[in-house]
Amino acid sequence: MSESSRDDGRTFRGETERVVNEIVQGFRTLDAGAEWFSGLAPTHQQEVLQEIAGYAMQAHVTAEDGRAGVARSGVKPTANPSIMICMDPPRYGFAGLPAPERVTAFRVLVSVFAIADTRRRETHCKGACGHAWHNLPSATWQP
Template identity: 70%
Template sequence: MTETSSGGDRSFRRETERVVNEIAQELRTLDDGEAWFSGLTLARRQKVLQEAAGYAMQAHITAADGRAGVTRSGVKPTANPSVMICMDPPRYGFADLPADEHVKAFRVLVSTFAIADTHRRQTYCKSTCTHAWHHLPTPAEEE
């Protein structure tokens, strides 16, 4: 299978951004996000993990966010992605983990991002936010 053009890559990045933010804003369940993620090729899963790690970095996650994210993710605290996200500072090489760790890494990353991003939406971005990804329509609004 060949990779898509740069236009396809941009489209895939937007899709990734939307899925991750929908999970963070509880417009999509983590299990639904995992099903989407699991259906991707290995190369695409690695790209998603890189993107999600970038979102987590931009949200300025802390080790405390990591611990709360691990709890929320349902992944064992001793799993590699859990240990990585709880380090101070967190480690971000999730795309380099073995393929059998990718789903755990996705769950941990997205759950931790959700914790940190929710905090940002409720504090720094409250009422004045212009970030499009903080204003996703609910399913009822899209109808």
């Protein structure tokens, strides 16, 4: 792998982190995020789903978070991504879902991550958070 492709990978992961956290913190709508996601190449969509699943795991998503996130996502509770995230423990194989289910998986994962991450910001990080992604500037994205 060349140096430039490693840099491109880091840049893409940074963009993914920024977009997801803008959605979670209300600086970008879920619909705008889904539009961004839809415009990505299929391989990048899979990478994004893996990245967000990692965020969700780090936030210790519960089945209860899954149900609340699915309700917030606007996705049917019977859709594959909804069922996967509501299992106890949640299943994280979203990158392996067929292409037609990826936008649905993105909506579910981001919504569930928002629930879990908000809970963690209010408990573990309350008052003295040093996580850069919890402290986004208010004007990071413009429609």
